[in-house]
Amino acid sequence: MMFRQSAGMTSARDARVLFSLAGIVGVIVFVIDALTPLDIAIAVLYVVVVLLVASTGLRHATVATACACAALTVIAFLMSHDENYSGGSIARGIVSLLAIGTTSFLALRNQANTVRLQEQIQLLNLTHDAIVAYDMSDRITFWNQGAEELYGWKADQAIGQRIHELTRTSSSIPLDALRDEVVRKGRWEGELERVRSDGSTVIVSSRFALWRDDKGKPRAILATNNDITMRKRMEAELQRQQEDLRAIIDAIPGMVWSSSRDGELSYINRRWNELGITLTGGSGDVWTSIVHPDDWPAMHAAWRGAIATGKPFENVARIRQSNGSYRWMHIGADPLRDQNGQILRWYGVNTDIEERKQAEQALERSEAFLSDAQRLSRTGSIATRLPAGEMWWSDEVYRIFEYAPDYTPGIELVLARTHPDDIALVREAYESALSGAPYIDNEHRLQMPDGRIKYVHYVAHLAVPRSDSIEYVGALMDVTERQLAQDALDRSTAELAHVTRVTMLGELAASIAHEVTQPLAAIVTAGDAATRWLNRAKPDLGEVGQSINQMVRDAKRASDVIRQIRSMAQKRDPSQAVLDLNGIVRESIELVRRELDAARVELEACYAEPPPLVCGDRVQLQQVVINLVMNGVQAMTGMTGRARRMRIATSVVDGHHGQVAIEDSGTGISEENVGRLFNAFFTTKADGMGMGLSICRSIVEAHGGRIWAESEEGQGATMQFVLPIDKGTCDEQ
Incomplete structure (x- = not known):
C-alpha cells in the first residue's frame, strides 16, 4: 500500500454531520426492520x-454506536415477530448481529491503526529534517x-505536486x-x-530511499x-578565508612552514618554492640541503632540544638561495597544543635578516672604529636625558674620568671628579641644559684621586x-696634553715677546735716551734758573717756585719714561x-717719537671720542x-720723491670693538705676501727674523681680537687690529 498523508482526526463540524447522518440512517433502519413485514x-x-x-475517529462513540x-x-x-420464531428469522438476526460486531471490530482496529499512523506522523513532524x-x-x-x-509550502499545497x-x-x-x-x-545521498x-x-x-511493494515493483521514494x-x-567563506590566508x-x-610534533615538515609556503624546495623528500633532507654546513650542527641540536622540551625554538643560520649564495635568516617556531597541553604541530617562519646582519656587522666595525678613534683622539661620547638626569657614557669617557665600567653614569660622578674651583662652572652648564639651552660648551679641570689635574x-x-x-x-675631550702644550707655547711666546721687546728697546735706545735726557736737561736748566733767582739781591720766590714745579714735572716725565722702559724690559x-x-x-x-723724527715721517694721529676701553x-x-x-717707518725708509706720511687712528666699529689703524705711504705689500705676513719666520727684510708680526698676531688673538693688513703694492699699507670693547667683565677675568 502506498504511503499517503491523511488529514488526521475529523473536525468537530464534520463529526456533528456524521453523527446526524448516522442517527438518521439508524432510525430508518430501525423503522424498516421493526415496523415493516420485510x-x-x-x-x-x-x-x-x-x-x-x-x-x-472516536473510539468510545464507535463502541457505543455498535452496542446501540x-x-x-x-x-x-x-x-416484528410473535412468539413463534422461525429458524430463518433467527438466522437473519444472528447474521445482522455478526455483521454489526464484525464491522465494529474492524472499524475499531482501523481506528487503532490510524492512531498509530497518526502518532508516527507526529513523530516525523517532530524532527527538524x-x-x-x-x-x-x-x-x-x-x-x-x-x-x-524548509520550503515554505503547506502540506495541502504540496501534496499532489x-x-x-x-x-x-x-x-x-x-x-x-x-x-x-x-x-x-x-x-x-547528495546535495x-x-x-x-x-x-x-x-x-x-x-538522502533518498526507494520503497518497493511485495512484488518488488518501485512504488515510492x-x-x-x-x-x-x-x-x-x-x-x-572558510574556503575563501583559507585561500586568503594562504595568499x-x-x-x-619569509619562509613559513609547519611540521608534525616530531619535527617532520608538513607545509611550506611559496617562498620555499622560489628556492626550488618542495616536500617530495623528507624534511631532514630539506634542512640539511639549505642550511649552511657550519650552522647545521648547532641548529639541529637546538631544534631537537625544542622538540624534546616543547619550548619555542629560535635560531640564526645561513640559508642557501636558488643561486647558491647564502643569506642570514632568523628561524623561529612555536608549538600548537591541545587542551591537555600535548603538542599537535609546530608553526615556524624563517625571516631574512641579511641586511640586519650586515648592519650589525657594520655597526660592530663602526663601534670598533669609533672606540679606537675615541681612544686615539681621547674624545668620548655622552648622551644625557633630562630632567631625569640619565646618562650614557662611551668607554673613553670612563677612561677619562677613570671610573670602572660598572659605575652608573650620572652628574654626581662628574662632580666627584671636577676640580673644586670649577664645580660652579659644571653646575652652571648642567643648569643651562635643564633649561633647554640649544648648545653647551664648557671647559674645566678634573682632579683625580691621586691629585693629578686633567683638562677637559x-x-x-x-x-x-x-x-x-x-x-x-x-x-x-681630554685636552690635558693640548692645554699643557698651549701653556708651554704661551710661555715660549711670552719669552719670545720679552726678547723681542728687549731687542726693540735696543733699537729704540736713541729715542729712549732722547726721551730721558730731554727732561733731565730741562731739570738742569730749571735748577740753574732757580739758583739765579735765589742769588738776586731780593730773591724772587715766585719765579723760584715756578722753576721748582718745572723740575718736578720733568722729573715725573723722566720717571714715566723709565717706568715704561722697565715694564717692557721686565719679564712677567x-x-x-x-x-x-x-x-x-x-x-x-x-x-718712537725719535725714530719718527729721524726718518722725517709726518705723523697724523686721530683719536676716537669717547676713547674705546678694552681689557x-x-x-x-x-x-x-x-x-x-x-714696520711702517722701515717701509718708508729709502723712499724718495714723495712725502713720508703716517696716520694712526683709533675708532669704534660695530659698537663692540675698538680699532687701531696704522697707515703708511711706503712701498706697500705684494698680493703674494699679504696672506703670509703674520706667519712665523716670514720676513721681507734681509736682516729680519720674521717674528715681530707673528708675535703681534698671537698677542691680539690672545686678547680676543683680530689683526690684518690691507695694501696695494706701491700705494702704502694699512696695518690694523680690533679688540673687544670691555663690557664691565674685565675684573672677572
Whole structure:
C-alpha cells in the first residue's frame, strides 16, 4: 500500500454531520426492520451507522454506536415477530448481529491503526529534517512540518505536486540519472539546490530511499532533506578565508612552514618554492640541503632540544638561495597544543635578516672604529636625558674620568671628579641644559684621586626634543696634553715677546735716551734758573717756585719714561686691566717719537671720542702698536720723491670693538705676501727674523681680537687690529 498523508482526526463540524447522518440512517433502519413485514436482514444496514460513527475517529462513540445498533436489532426482531420464531428469522438476526460486531471490530482496529499512523506522523513532524514522500511520477504523497518550514509550502499545497517542478530542483547530475541511480541502488545521498516558496535558494543534503511493494515493483521514494545552506556558505567563506590566508602567507617575505610534533615538515609556503624546495623528500633532507654546513650542527641540536622540551625554538643560520649564495635568516617556531597541553604541530617562519646582519656587522666595525678613534683622539661620547638626569657614557669617557665600567653614569660622578674651583662652572652648564639651552660648551679641570689635574672640554647640542624629556648628545675631550702644550707655547711666546721687546728697546735706545735726557736737561736748566733767582739781591720766590714745579714735572716725565722702559724690559706674566686705547697709542708714539723724527715721517694721529676701553695687558698692547709703527717707518725708509706720511687712528666699529689703524705711504705689500705676513719666520727684510708680526698676531688673538693688513703694492699699507670693547667683565677675568 502506498504511503499517503491523511488529514488526521475529523473536525468537530464534520463529526456533528456524521453523527446526524448516522442517527438518521439508524432510525430508518430501525423503522424498516421493526415496523415493516420485510423478511430480510435489514439490520445488516446498521454497519453503515457504525462506519459513519467510526469515521469520526472516536473510539468510545464507535463502541457505543455498535452496542446501540446491536440493541436496536434485538428490539426490532422482538417487535416484528410473535412468539413463534422461525429458524430463518433467527438466522437473519444472528447474521445482522455478526455483521454489526464484525464491522465494529474492524472499524475499531482501523481506528487503532490510524492512531498509530497518526502518532508516527507526529513523530516525523517532530524532527527538524524535511521528510517528503513521492511516487514514481514524482508526485508528493507526504509532506511533513519540516518540509513546510524548509520550503515554505503547506502540506495541502504540496501534496499532489511534482516535487522537482515545485522546488525547481538543481543537481550536479541530471534528475533522470539521479532517479535511475535510486531505482538501481535503492538509495542515494547528495546535495541539491532548490527554490523556496519565497523565491530564495536553499542547498539541502538529501538522502533518498526507494520503497518497493511485495512484488518488488518501485512504488515510492522517501526523501530526507537537511538545510545546509548556512553550512555551505560557511564552508565557502572558510574556503575563501583559507585561500586568503594562504595568499597572505605566500605574500609574507619569509619562509613559513609547519611540521608534525616530531619535527617532520608538513607545509611550506611559496617562498620555499622560489628556492626550488618542495616536500617530495623528507624534511631532514630539506634542512640539511639549505642550511649552511657550519650552522647545521648547532641548529639541529637546538631544534631537537625544542622538540624534546616543547619550548619555542629560535635560531640564526645561513640559508642557501636558488643561486647558491647564502643569506642570514632568523628561524623561529612555536608549538600548537591541545587542551591537555600535548603538542599537535609546530608553526615556524624563517625571516631574512641579511641586511640586519650586515648592519650589525657594520655597526660592530663602526663601534670598533669609533672606540679606537675615541681612544686615539681621547674624545668620548655622552648622551644625557633630562630632567631625569640619565646618562650614557662611551668607554673613553670612563677612561677619562677613570671610573670602572660598572659605575652608573650620572652628574654626581662628574662632580666627584671636577676640580673644586670649577664645580660652579659644571653646575652652571648642567643648569643651562635643564633649561633647554640649544648648545653647551664648557671647559674645566678634573682632579683625580691621586691629585693629578686633567683638562677637559665638553660640548653638546640639543637633540630633537620629545614631549616628556630633553636629550643632549655631546662629546667630552681630554685636552690635558693640548692645554699643557698651549701653556708651554704661551710661555715660549711670552719669552719670545720679552726678547723681542728687549731687542726693540735696543733699537729704540736713541729715542729712549732722547726721551730721558730731554727732561733731565730741562731739570738742569730749571735748577740753574732757580739758583739765579735765589742769588738776586731780593730773591724772587715766585719765579723760584715756578722753576721748582718745572723740575718736578720733568722729573715725573723722566720717571714715566723709565717706568715704561722697565715694564717692557721686565719679564712677567700678562696682567689684565681696563685700558684706554687712545692712551696706549699716545704712550707708544712717545716711545718712537725719535725714530719718527729721524726718518722725517709726518705723523697724523686721530683719536676716537669717547676713547674705546678694552681689557688687556698694557705692555703687550704697546708692543703691538710700536711694532706696527716701526714696520711702517722701515717701509718708508729709502723712499724718495714723495712725502713720508703716517696716520694712526683709533675708532669704534660695530659698537663692540675698538680699532687701531696704522697707515703708511711706503712701498706697500705684494698680493703674494699679504696672506703670509703674520706667519712665523716670514720676513721681507734681509736682516729680519720674521717674528715681530707673528708675535703681534698671537698677542691680539690672545686678547680676543683680530689683526690684518690691507695694501696695494706701491700705494702704502694699512696695518690694523680690533679688540673687544670691555663690557664691565674685565675684573672677572
